[in-house]
Every structure is written in C-alpha cells, then in structure tokens.
Amino acid sequence: MIKNKNSEQIKIRNWVEKNKNSVIKNLINLVDINTWTKNKHGINKAYGYLEKDLFKKIPDYSIKKYKQNNLGDLLYLIPKNALKKKPIILLSCHIDTVYEINRQKIKQTKDKLFGPGTCDMKGGLIVAIYSLLGLKELFNNQENIQLLISPDEEIGSTAYREIRKKIYQSVDYAFIFESCGDKDELVQERKSIYQLRLNTKGDGGHAGYYVNKNKSAITTMMSVLLKLDKLNNAISNSSINIGVIKGGTQANVIPEYAEAIVDVRCFGDNNMRNLLNEIKLISGSEKVNVETIIGIPAMSVDDKKLKKILSLLKNSFRKENLNLRFEKRGGGSDANQISQYGALCLDGFGPKGNFSHSSKEYVYVDSIFQKIRLMVNILSKFI
Known part of the structure; x- marks a missing residue:
C-alpha cells in the first residue's frame, strides 16, 4: 500500500510497466471472442474468460449476473465490503460489438492493435479492469x-432497464470508457438520439392508366423526406439521416405503401422536443405517420458537480503530460442514460483509437497503458 504521495506516480508507472504484456495478452484474447450484440453465447464466453483470470485477482468483489433469454448477461461487480460513507463510483463499459462475423484479423504493429472492438470498447474495458487491479495491488x-x-450498448442498452436504473440512481460518479478524443478529450455532452419509423399509404393502381390520377405512397414519402432533410443543422447542430426506405412491389404498380427509417440527433432534450414536433408537423400535413422506435436522452454534465473535481482531474491529466479538454459528440453511449439520474457522468476514459465499427478498427497500444495509469491516479483520490 502506498503511503508516500510523492512516490505514488512512480509506483503506478512501475506497476503498469510490469503488467504491459498481461494487458495486451488479455485484450487480444478478449478481442478474439466474437461478442456481436446478439451473440449471447459469445458474450457470456467472454465473461467466462474474464472470470477465470482477471476477476480472480480482485476477490474482494461479488459478481452479479442478470440474465435474459435473447441477450448476454448484464455483469455487475460490487465490493463485498462497500463503504457507504464515501462517494460511490461506477465504471461503465460494454462488451458487445457490431458485426455478426468478425470482419477483421487481429494484428499488432509497433504502436497499434487492430481488431474488432479494440477501440469500441474492449480496449476501454481492459483499462477499467486493470484500474481496479492497480487499486487493489497498490492501495x-x-x-x-x-x-x-x-451486453447491448451497440443497440441502445434497451434491456435490463429497471436494473440499470437502480444502479444509476445509487452512484455519485460515473466514468464511461468509450475512447477518448484525438487529443485525449473527455466527453461532456452527447446528442439526444431518436430513430423514427415513417409510413404512409397511397391509392395504388395500374401504372399505365392511373399514374396521373392516383396518389403514390412513395411520392408522398419522398416529398416529406426532402423537407426533413432541410432540417439538418436547423436546431442545435441537428442531424437527420434518412437511413432506410421501403415501398412498392414492381415497376408497373403504383405503390400503395411506403416506409422510411430516420435517425434524428441534436444536443439538448428541449431542442429534441422542438425538432420532433417539427417533424410530426411536416409529416402530418401529408398524412405520413410517425412512430418512435428508439428514444435516447441527451448526455450533459452538471457544471457545479464537475467544478468540485476539476482540480483533481487536471492534476491527474498533468501527470500524464496531458491537458484536460472536453468535447461534444454526436454519437450516443451509456452516458446518455446514466446522466439522467443525478450522478456526475464523464465519458471518454478509454484509450485512443480509430475506425470503430469498421474492418480497419484499431487502438493505440501506448494509450491503453496511459489510460490505466490515469485512471488509477484519478480513482485513488476517491478511496
């Protein structure tokens, strides 16, 4: 256990240096297991791998597994002797990835590790786990x-909602291990995300006789979608992506039905409400129905709560020769949900990488070690 604070950083560095081979080995083995969101067997297999090795090194933790029929388990590690007097800190990660079949071979170069989930977010998961190991061994x-x-962040973390809610309500701080920014920025704001299904009906008929008289469902849908496309950047950096269009049966039949799936994003929940009202107004004027498939609130940080630990964060970043910076992101994470329940929620504590959700995904190896050192340093100030 470290007693002299002056030697603290040196001992953290030495500990990470000693464990470098173990870190990379465990990350490679974890990446090698396919954990596509709907691959329940693969996700639980990855949990089994962690339990056989890494979790045994933190025996002071109890492992709770919450189960569902169609998805992998929700895994919750809590200290057996929890101290209620101290602020409760949640390290939040996800193990699922986006492809049913791994599209990328694992490859390590001098400075990068390539493979599915290396950046999003098995690299971040390894950082979180080794941060706990470091706290155990050093402190x-x-x-x-x-x-x-x-197990399901990549599809919006829609399962286990009541369980998650109870956990989120019980913590004071939440650190999320999505990858950091290009300049090691943390994330303090994320867009609200809605996916909408639009559908409408037309008159139908033979294209040779009724095309000038009968209404086409596709033509109606196109008219609405073109208007929605003009709402891009209209409200708080809003983005509207028309991702899927379906309609019609064949070329000589006037379409009786058309459907579209639209992704809508903007910063701030009030802005999202205004944007959704505008979308419904435009759609309703042409008798196009709007149905919400997914609705995820915006992530934001309470500035007053952040101010209380700002000095701590700056000092910890400085020890790694980093400047504490923040950024906004258009993509969502579990931070969107967690931040709704009162905890100070900061995202981006995972290692630096690139090309998430692609066959070129990679993480910078040195960034993994740096983030472990950073997190051990930060978390040691709370224990």
Missing part, C-alpha cells in the same frame, strides 16, 4: 468502486 482499497459491463 489495497476499492470499497466504493463498482464495475458494470453491458
């Missing part, structure tokens, strides 16, 4: 730090 204390691993 012999993690009684107020929890770890939650989600």
Whole structure:
C-alpha cells in the first residue's frame, strides 16, 4: 500500500510497466471472442474468460449476473465490503460489438492493435479492469468502486432497464470508457438520439392508366423526406439521416405503401422536443405517420458537480503530460442514460483509437497503458 504521495506516480508507472504484456495478452484474447450484440453465447464466453483470470485477482468483489433469454448477461461487480460513507463510483463499459462475423484479423504493429472492438470498447474495458487491479495491488482499497459491463450498448442498452436504473440512481460518479478524443478529450455532452419509423399509404393502381390520377405512397414519402432533410443543422447542430426506405412491389404498380427509417440527433432534450414536433408537423400535413422506435436522452454534465473535481482531474491529466479538454459528440453511449439520474457522468476514459465499427478498427497500444495509469491516479483520490 502506498503511503508516500510523492512516490505514488512512480509506483503506478512501475506497476503498469510490469503488467504491459498481461494487458495486451488479455485484450487480444478478449478481442478474439466474437461478442456481436446478439451473440449471447459469445458474450457470456467472454465473461467466462474474464472470470477465470482477471476477476480472480480482485476477490474482494461479488459478481452479479442478470440474465435474459435473447441477450448476454448484464455483469455487475460490487465490493463485498462497500463503504457507504464515501462517494460511490461506477465504471461503465460494454462488451458487445457490431458485426455478426468478425470482419477483421487481429494484428499488432509497433504502436497499434487492430481488431474488432479494440477501440469500441474492449480496449476501454481492459483499462477499467486493470484500474481496479492497480487499486487493489497498490492501495489495497476499492470499497466504493463498482464495475458494470453491458451486453447491448451497440443497440441502445434497451434491456435490463429497471436494473440499470437502480444502479444509476445509487452512484455519485460515473466514468464511461468509450475512447477518448484525438487529443485525449473527455466527453461532456452527447446528442439526444431518436430513430423514427415513417409510413404512409397511397391509392395504388395500374401504372399505365392511373399514374396521373392516383396518389403514390412513395411520392408522398419522398416529398416529406426532402423537407426533413432541410432540417439538418436547423436546431442545435441537428442531424437527420434518412437511413432506410421501403415501398412498392414492381415497376408497373403504383405503390400503395411506403416506409422510411430516420435517425434524428441534436444536443439538448428541449431542442429534441422542438425538432420532433417539427417533424410530426411536416409529416402530418401529408398524412405520413410517425412512430418512435428508439428514444435516447441527451448526455450533459452538471457544471457545479464537475467544478468540485476539476482540480483533481487536471492534476491527474498533468501527470500524464496531458491537458484536460472536453468535447461534444454526436454519437450516443451509456452516458446518455446514466446522466439522467443525478450522478456526475464523464465519458471518454478509454484509450485512443480509430475506425470503430469498421474492418480497419484499431487502438493505440501506448494509450491503453496511459489510460490505466490515469485512471488509477484519478480513482485513488476517491478511496
């Protein structure tokens, strides 16, 4: 256990240096297991791998597994001797990835590790786990730090909602391990995300006789979608992506039905409400129905709560020769949900990488080690 604060950073660095081979080995083995969101067997197999090795090194934790029929488990690690007097900290990660079949071979170069999920977010998961291991070995204390691993973040974390809600309501701070920004920025704001299904009906008929008289469902849908496309950047950096269009049966039949799936994003929940009202107004004027498929609130940070730990964060970043910076992102994460329940929620504690959700995905190896050192340093100030 470290007693001299002046030697703290040196001991953290030495500990990470000693464990470098273990970190990369475990990350490679984890990446090698396909954990596509709907691959329940693969996700639970990955959990089994973690339990056989890494979780045994933190015996002070109880492992709770919540189960569903169609998805992998929600894994929740909590200290056996939790200290209620100290602020409760949640480390939030996800283990699922986006492809049913791995489209990328694992490859390591001098400075990068390539493979599915290396950046999003198995690299971040490894950082979180080794942060707990470092706290155990160097400080012999993690009684107020929890770890939650989600199996379905890539599809909006829609399962286990009531369980998650109880966990989120019980914590004071939440650190999310999505990858950091290009300049190691943390994330303090994310867009609200809605996916909408639009559908409409037309008159139908033979294209040779009724095309000038009968209404086409596709033509109606196109008219609405073109108007919605003009709402891009109209409200708080809003983005509207027309992702899927379906309609018609064959070329000589006037379409009786058309459907579209639209992704809508903007910063701020009030802005999203205004944007959705505008979409419904435009759609309703042409008798196009609007149905919400997914609705995810915006992530934002309480500035007053952030101010209380700002100095701590700046000092920890400085020890890694980093400047504390923040950025906004258009993509969502579990931070969108967690931030709704009162905890100070910061995202982007995972390692630096690129090309998530693609066959070129990679993570910078040195960034993994740096983020472990950073997190051990930050978390040690809370225990």
